[in-house]
Amino acid sequence: MSPLATETRTAPASIPQGPHPEGLAPVLRCRKLTKRFGGLVAVDQVDFDVYPGETVALLGDNGAGKSTLIQTVAGVHRPDGGSIELDGKEVEIRSPLQARDLGIETVFQDLALCDNLGAAENIFLGRELPGKAYRFLPGLNEARMRSEAKSVLSELHINIRNLDAPVRTLSGGQRQATAIARAVYWKARLMIMDEPTAALGVPEQKKVLSLIEALKARGVPVIVISHNMQDVFEVADRLFIMRRGRAVADLRAADTNANEVVRLMVG
């Protein structure tokens, strides 16, 4: 709690104990998580918890360390210090593959799509369904992957006519939807979305917000990074604010407002 304690003086709204429901164990529990890039401490001893069924907005100015924090949880970076617990068990997340195997699904800020592959191929990337090739050789179950992709996309109200067309030929919204569908399809234990609305038009932003609501309805905890205050207050139960790599506030959405949040972000 030390990084929080020092900041509480300038940020009286922060609640060092965390505004979580009593008695519930966190799904994700980061303790003193630290990640450095050379001399730069991108994430500095951050304590960060996510409880079952809640949507947490991760906020902060550009370069605050939000992406680095969630990428460390998603196995992209190895932490330089601290620990990560999932459902009370300490885990060492060495790779994105391992994070996914642990049930952590992530929509990365840059979407992490292979532009040369189709939407269905991207949704099943790294987790292709096995099947038969030429009826007798081991291969892939293309038909099933295509139909599952279609159904998860339509469940999300996204229409992509040709699921085989390279995703570089799709609109920004369709690409975003493909990245989200990939995460949604695999019944995540924890969903992470890094600026899922940043590059989208207004109707498409609304779409993403309703996707988050749908996840919440399924009881999946969501961490969402966003710069859009309106969005944040629309979906988030809790706000976690970072500044220059440190955690500076942890607030219930109902207890604060956009002005206060912006003040905490810029310090």
Next chain:
Amino acid sequence: MSANPTTMSPPSIDDENIRPAGLIALASRLWAVLFLIALIVFFSIVAPGFFDLFNFQAVGANMAVLLVLGLGQTFVIISAGIDLSTGFVMGLSSVASALVMQGLTGYPLPVIIFAGLAMALLIGLAAGAVNGALVAYMRVPPFIATLGTLSVAQGVAYVLSGGPPVSIATRGLGFFGNGFLAYFHPEAGLSILGLPEGVSGAAVRDVMGFFPLQVVYIVILAAFFGWLLGRTRFGRHVYAVGGNPKAASRAGIPLEWTLFRIYVLCSTSAALAGFLYVLRFNGGVANAGDALMLSSVAAIAIGGASMLGGQGRILGTIVGALVIAVIQNGLVILGIDPFWQYVAVGAVIIMAVLVDQAKGRFFP
């Protein structure tokens, strides 16, 4: 959990990917096939003897080594890499397996052939493991890593062979390199995997061979590589790694292991090309594949693969190899200095790249 997303009913994101006419798309995808057909029509008209079943069989047998070199290289190029070492890995494999087969002279033919094949595969696995370790795990750029391997393979091949070809004098070996699946003689009739009974002496000249074994080998190998690239998880990962390695890794694809296997596969196909060379010429020589590395890359480029990675197919490589083999064959029949083939193939490569770029303009 009972999610009921239908209650959300937000506006539907519609299909906005309206693309130019499908005809242009189709033509640009099939241009290599169209070009191949045009070449065949052209040489059929101007080169007497070109349009002939037996000439076509010769084209198929002649392109075998080039195509096999290209099969593995196709994976490397789709992964956004390049393997410069294939030509001399092929040479080294031909020399090493020829030496083993030479040393076993007197043993039964199957023993000699399997020992030679095993030696070739060993060379391929070793060279591929070195390339793969350098590129995948030590992050040496493929151009540099495989240039180093090229030089090492070249040196070892010359040291082992001493320079001149290593030849094998074992009866019956020639059949496996130059024989046919089926033979037909007007009087003795049809036979499989050997001359019809009772045909000897001058009568041998009247025997017609069908399906050169070199063509049978490449059909089997191409089917295998085509399955691997187009129909398996590994193949899918090859495209992903070439399209966007960061995204592939974040989706959970083991980047290093995938790249490592790609380079092992490529060297193995080069080594198999060396073994086919040994069967065909009953010997091995260090520079057997020297000129073929670039031709095989040319075949892949003509076949529609992108040198930037992420795009390419085995079928394309086959068409590309056919284009090169037909140009070579046609020029020879026309009596044109065979060195002009390099000029012709060069022009086709440049055309392939221009078509690819035009494609990029139509389909960003």
